[in-house]
Amino acid sequence: MSEHPIVLLVEDDLERNRWTVLFRWLLALPHYVWLGLWSVIAFVAVIISWVATLILGRTPTGLHNFLAAYVRYATQLYGYVYLAANPYPSFDGKSSYPIDVSIAGPARQSRWSVAFRAILALPALILAGALMGEPSLGASGNRNGFGSYALYIGVLHTAALLGWVASMVRRRTPRGLRDVVAYALSYGAQLSAYLLLLTDRYPNSDPLTALRELPSRTDPVEMEVEDDLRRARLMVFFRILLAIPHFVWLGLWGIAVVFAAIANWFCTLFRGTSPSALHRFLAAYIRYLVHVYAFVYLLGNPFPGFVGGEGSYPIDLRIAERGTQNRWTVLFRLVLAIPAILLASAYGSLLSAVAILGWFAALFTGRMPLGLRNAGALALGYLAQTNAYLLLVSGAYPYSGPTRPSSQPPATAAALAPGAPSLTGSLDLGQT
Amino acid sequence: LISARHEPSAGASRRSHGQLTAAALALLACAAAWGLAAHLLWRSSVPGGLSLPRVDPRAFFSSSFLSRSASYERFLTIDGVLADVTLLLVLALYARRGQRLMRESAAGPIGTGMLLGMLGFALVWLAEIPFTLLGTWWERSHDVSHQGYVAALFGGFAGLGAKFLLVSLALAITMGLARVLRRWWWAVAAPVFVGLALLSSFLGAYLIPETHAVGNGGVVTDAPTLERREGVPDTKIVVQRVARFTTAPNAESVGFGSTRRVILWDTLLDGRFSRREVDVVVAHELGHLAHDHPLKRVGWLALFLIPVTALIALFTRRRGGLARPEAVPLALFVFVAAQLLTAPLMNIVSRHEEAEADWSALRATRNPAAARGVFRELAITSLANPDPPAWSYVIDADHPTIVQRIAMVEAWRRR
Numbered sequence: 001m002s003e004h005p006i007v008l009l010v011e012d013d014l015e016r017n018r019w020t021v022l023f024r025w026l027l028a029l030p031h032y033v034w035l036g037l038w039s040v041i042a043f044v045a046v047i048i049s050w051v052a053t054l055i056l057g058r059t060p061t062g063l064h065n066f067l068a069a070y071v072r073y074a075t076q077l078y079g080y081v082y083l084a085a086n087p088y089p090s091f092d093g094k095s096s097y098p099i100d101v102s103i104a105g106p107a108r109q110s111r112w113s114v115a116f117r118a119i120l121a122l123p124a125l126i127l128a129g130a131l132m133g134e135p136s137l138g139a140s141g142n143r144n145g146f147g148s149y150a151l152y153i154g155v156l157h158t159a160a161l162l163g164w165v166a167s168m169v170r171r172r173t174p175r176g177l178r179d180v181v182a183y184a185l186s187y188g189a190q191l192s193a194y195l196l197l198l199t200d201r202y203p204n205s206d207p208l209t210a211l212r213e214l215p216s217r218t219d220p221v222e223m224e225v226e227d228d229l230r231r232a233r234l235m236v237f238f239r240i241l242l243a244i245p246h247f248v249w250l251g252l253w254g255i256a257v258v259f260a261a262i263a264n265w266f267c268t269l270f271r272g273t274s275p276s277a278l279h280r281f282l283a284a285y286i287r288y289l290v291h292v293y294a295f296v297y298l299l300g301n302p303f304p305g306f307v308g309g310e311g312s313y314p315i316d317l318r319i320a321e322r323g324t325q326n327r328w329t330v331l332f333r334l335v336l337a338i339p340a341i342l343l344a345s346a347y348g349s350l351l352s353a354v355a356i357l358g359w360f361a362a363l364f365t366g367r368m369p370l371g372l373r374n375a376g377a378l379a380l381g382y383l384a385q386t387n388a389y390l391l392l393v394s395g396a397y398p399y400s401g402p403t404r405p406s407s408q409p410p411a412t413a414a415a416l417a418p419g420a421p422s423l424t425g426s427l428d429l430g431q432t
Numbered sequence: 433l434i435s436a437r438h439e440p441s442a443g444a445s446r447r448s449h450g451q452l453t454a455a456a457l458a459l460l461a462c463a464a465a466w467g468l469a470a471h472l473l474w475r476s477s478v479p480g481g482l483s484l485p486r487v488d489p490r491a492f493f494s495s496s497f498l499s500r501s502a503s504y505e506r507f508l509t510i511d512g513v514l515a516d517v518t519l520l521l522v523l524a525l526y527a528r529r530g531q532r533l534m535r536e537s538a539a540g541p542i543g544t545g546m547l548l549g550m551l552g553f554a555l556v557w558l559a560e561i562p563f564t565l566l567g568t569w570w571e572r573s574h575d576v577s578h579q580g581y582v583a584a585l586f587g588g589f590a591g592l593g594a595k596f597l598l599v600s601l602a603l604a605i606t607m608g609l610a611r612v613l614r615r616w617w618w619a620v621a622a623p624v625f626v627g628l629a630l631l632s633s634f635l636g637a638y639l640i641p642e643t644h645a646v647g648n649g650g651v652v653t654d655a656p657t658l659e660r661r662e663g664v665p666d667t668k669i670v671v672q673r674v675a676r677f678t679t680a681p682n683a684e685s686v687g688f689g690s691t692r693r694v695i696l697w698d699t700l701l702d703g704r705f706s707r708r709e710v711d712v713v714v715a716h717e718l719g720h721l722a723h724d725h726p727l728k729r730v731g732w733l734a735l736f737l738i739p740v741t742a743l744i745a746l747f748t749r750r751r752g753g754l755a756r757p758e759a760v761p762l763a764l765f766v767f768v769a770a771q772l773l774t775a776p777l778m779n780i781v782s783r784h785e786e787a788e789a790d791w792s793a794l795r796a797t798r799n800p801a802a803a804r805g806v807f808r809e810l811a812i813t814s815l816a817n818p819d820p821p822a823w824s825y826v827i828d829a830d831h832p833t834i835v836q837r838i839a840m841v842e843a844w845r846r847r
Contacts, residue, residue, distance in 0.1 A: 232536045238554045241593045245546055245600040291538075302538035303547040313538045 004204050005104035006193045008075070008186035010211060012085045012098040014178060016167035020088070024081060024164070027088065031077045034091055042070045042196070049197050053114045059197050064106040067196045069093035075101045075189045082160035083173055084181040099182065101189045109200040117195065123357050124191050124203045127375075130353035131184045132156040156184035158346040159400065162339050179211060179401030180343075186210040205354075206371035207378045207402035214404040220320035220394045223290075223381035227314040229370060231301050231362040239296060239359065242303065246292045249306055257285050261391050268330050268392045279322040282391045284308040290317045290384045297355040298368055299376045315377065317384050325395035337390050340398045344386040347379035354379070378402050466735060473731045476784060477723060478791045484839035485846070489818045492808050492838060498818065500574075505817040507570050509824045515563035516772055522559045523765040526552050530761030537757075542607045544757035549599040552764045557592050564588055576815050579677045603760060606741075610755035617754060618741035625741075626734040633726050636686040637693040642673040646696065650707035655714060661796040662718040669694045669714065671701065680814045681705065685717040685726065692721045705809055708802035712793050719792025725785045732781050740770045775827070782830040790837055794844040807837045 020027060049063045059067075073093025079085045085098040113120060133154035153161070159180040163173045187210065190203035208214065235242060264278045274282075288308025294300040294315035304313050329336055354376035362368050385398035489498060533551055537544040568584040571577035579587070605624055609617040632639075646652060646669045659665045674682075674697045681700040686693050694717040700710060720726070747766045748759035794803055811818050811834040818834035825833065832840070 232533070234533075234551060234554065235536055238550070238592075241554070241589070241596050242547065242550050244593050244597050245550075248597065300538075302536050303543060305539035305543050307540075 004190060004201055004209070005107070005199045006071075006186075006190045006201075007102045007212070008182060008189060008210060009100045009102055010084075010098065010182050010213070011096075011100070012178060014172050014175060016083065016086050016171055016173050018168055018171055020086070021083065021164060021167045024083065028077065028081045031080075031089065031091070035074060035077060038070055038073065042067060046196050050114065050117070053109060053197050054111055057111060058108050059106045061106055064198060068103040068193075068198055071103060071189055071192045071196065071198065072101050074192065075099065075185055078185055078188070079181075082156060082181045082185070083163040083167060084178055084185060099185060103193060103198055107199070109197070113200045114197060117197065120202075121191065121195055123360075124194065124205075127205055127350075127353050127357060127372075128187060128191050128203075130154060130349045132188055133349070153342075153346055154184075155343070155346045155350055156181060156188075158343050159184070162343060165339075174400070175215060176399045176401035179214070183207045183210040183402065204371045205369075205375045208374050208405065209371075211402070214402055216404045217399065219385075219399060220323070220396050221286075221385045221388045221398075222318045223377055223384065224316045224318055225299075225314065225374075225377050226316070227300050227368075227373065229367050229373060231298065231366055231368050233363055233366055235301070235303070236298065236359060236362045239298065243292065243296045246295070246304065246306070250289065250292060253285055253288070257282065257391070264392050265330065265333070268325055269327055272327055273324050274322045274392055276322065279393060282393050283319040283388075286384055286387045286391065286393060287317045287319065289387065290315065290380060293351070293380055293383070294377075297351050297376050297380065298358040298362055299354075299373055299380060301368075315380070317381075319388065319393060322393075323395065325392065329395060330392060333390065333392065336397075337386065340382075340386045340389060343400055344383050344398075347382050351376055351379040351383070466738070469731065470735055473728050473735070474781075474784065476788045478788050479847075482840075482843055482847075484836060485842050487835050487839045487842065489835050492804075493811070493818055497812065501811065501815050501817040502820070504570070504574050504576075504815045505820060505824065508567060509820075509828050511563050511567050511570070512828065515560050518559050518563065519556050520765075520769060520772065522556050523552060523761075523768050526555055527762040527765035531758040534757055541611075541755065541757050542604055545603045545607045545754075545760045546600040548757055548760040549603045549764060550596045552761055553592065553595050553599060557588065561585065574815055576680055577678050583677075599764075606754055606763075607757075607760075610745075610753055614753065614755070615745060615749070618738075618745040622734065622737045622741045625737055626730060629730050629733050630727075633730055634687060634689065634691050636726075637668075637691045637695075640672060640686070640695060643670040643695060644673070646671050648701045648710070651696070651701070651710060651714060654707070654711050658711060658715045658718055658796050662715060662722040662792060664692065664718050664721045667692050667694060667718060667721060669696065671696050671698050673698050675699050675702065681713075681810060683713050683717050685720040688721070688724065688726050692726070694718060694721070699813075704813060705806060706802070708797070708799055709806040709809065711797050712799065712803045712806045715793035715796040716789045718796065719789035720785065722792060723785070723788055725789070728785065732778070736770075736774060736778070740767060740774075743770060779826070779828070779830045783832050786831045787836075787840065790832070790840055791844065794841065800841045800845045803841045804838055807834050807841070810834070 045063055045066055049059050049067065052063065053059045070093060073089075073091070076085075076089040076093065076097040076099060079097065079099025080087075080089050087098065089095075089097050131154055134157070159177045163177040163181065166177065167173045187203055187205060190201075193199050194201070194203055204210070260278055260281055264274055264282060267278065268274045285308060287310060288304075288306070291300070291304035291308060291313040294313065295302075295304050300313055300315040302314070310316065310318070354372050358368050358372045358376070361372065382398055382400055385394070385396075388394040389396070389398055493501075530548055530552060533548060534544055537547045539547065564584055565581055568577065568579060568581055572579070602625070606617060606621045609621050609624075613620060646655075648671075651669060655667075655669050656665070659667050670693060672695050679699055680697075681704070682697045683700060684695050686695065694714060696710075696713070696717075700713060705713070744763045744766045745754065748754045748763050751759035751762055753759060754763055790803075794800065797803065810816065816834060817824075818838075820829065820833060831837075
């Protein structure tokens, strides 16, 4: 399959100006007004475009260019607002910008796909909700009058918030966070283009193809993906129920892990390194967690084993031998882990969306879509790294962005199409 | 050389003959022990020579009710039989082909066995969906159940989760034992399961959802007297909320020792039954506890499990024994088939215990009119056929028929 007609271009150097970062959302206000006006016109234009494309089988060039400029402008603006780029964007959607979108010219589109575009886009909208959802506060009450509240923030907003803090402190945004934002923007741009009839190619959720250049990393906690995307329908249908014995076992193992983690904290604090037995025990638990989650969230097909053995599951975690850790970071590990926990929580929403969409897809086709699988693997990898960091299995801070698979040569990530055999090989999603 | 070859062969033949005799004797001893245990469990407080008078159901029920209840139960029984046949067919097919699903597992032999066990029940659940929906439709159309179709399906789905957990645990135990003890795993597995059943019976009271303390004045006042008469003082009586799902009244007794409980469905206390009639039901459940029926049920389970586990061990030998996951589908089939085949026998045991609880309730309440009334009302509200045909009675009835229960009331009154 050819490259997606909507490609995000990233020329950002990660440098950030503290003043513009501090007032970023206020500085963007004029752009929001302009975007609002533009959106009204774009709404009218897309209705005309829908009728025209239905009749002609392709979008008229004038309308296509107008809507493409709108998508480019919106992406540039969001790139600025969410700190994926530093300079103030222009208002025309045509000038180049460090976060930009390349949109192919008008091409023939299936009339059926045009006619039912809004319905067809529903799964992509669900995924976009998890990836870019607006922050919201959920509240629930019980009969005793006590309520519980939960804050839901999408991956994009969480990464932007953390990027904001990091940029304020370091005048530089971390690569991982920038790439997460760029990944979300890329998906958003592809979804917008699909909805605005600029293309009939479905948005691709694969984080490995969202960006043209991905960093190559070797990290102490690495995901390894050897999954062939095939799914047994019977096992897909009963997935949650089949996982019940694993949930019970996880719960029992989790009790032991609490005590082991406390012991590990004391030992690592005094010795600077984790005791070998505790390291092995906790590493096996995290690996088992990954195996079970991969099974539950449909990232892997087979029923996992109960011991978290290395190399025993197609979605696996390679954990390096114990190393020396900075005692200060050990002492304040819980506090230091808060940003990672926030992002991991947002990634959890993405994982749930992947599982729901993947469940339907796998049930009907017997295969898990590659993009969904890789999006889930990215999220799960980050969850695993966060656990490893929290449990002192690793002293390295979790790396939030996608990384280049070891089997993939540099600068070819975008060229890898969904279903390409090489992606069924190893996938590294390392940490920082 | 020839003679040297033949001599040990003759010795081996003598040995094997001796072994055969020993095995036959051991089997005989086991059968005798089994029979003795069954005899002890069968003992009842119902007088041995009690003969039940002939009762004409038309004296208690209208002919339209008799015909309606007969048609209602006939449909449900046939639906149940068809579901059981489907269950057997699906599991038989699964026993032949289920091992192919081994490739869907990255777990070790025991984990793979657990997966195959769960998938077997998953297939059965799928195959039984039409029968579940038919049964729900029939109960709804006769106003016996309020449960919606989605709730019936998803309730079954949630129940399937519990079944998965149980089958996983059971297979983890049996396969673990089979890996260590090889052919003799069943000799240890059966007592282990009996122990677990005992534990489950003891803790069963805590596993029943949506219960609350009884607030019915009549029950609160009369229960201590009934408990004293039955010889089970201080037994806790609780109410379970089921009215959302069904209009059928029911009650049960669970636990033993400090956990013994009588559980009354709230449909029993909605005003359709008089205070004295509710007393009969409470006394009946106390009668179960007084005669140690929860414990006896575990005893009967032991008598069922010992030969069945041995049978499973025997059948699965051709697939390398239960230590190997490929034997699991066959083991499932053997277990379920044995369960279905012995169901009529277990029904006999159950009816025997129910009759004893009825007799005990009559002695405790000393109110045959109330007992007669409650049995009549139970039949009407549950649309139970008071005098079902013999085939349905043998296959399905785990309680004496309403006619038999009324006959027992008459026998008590005349004694």
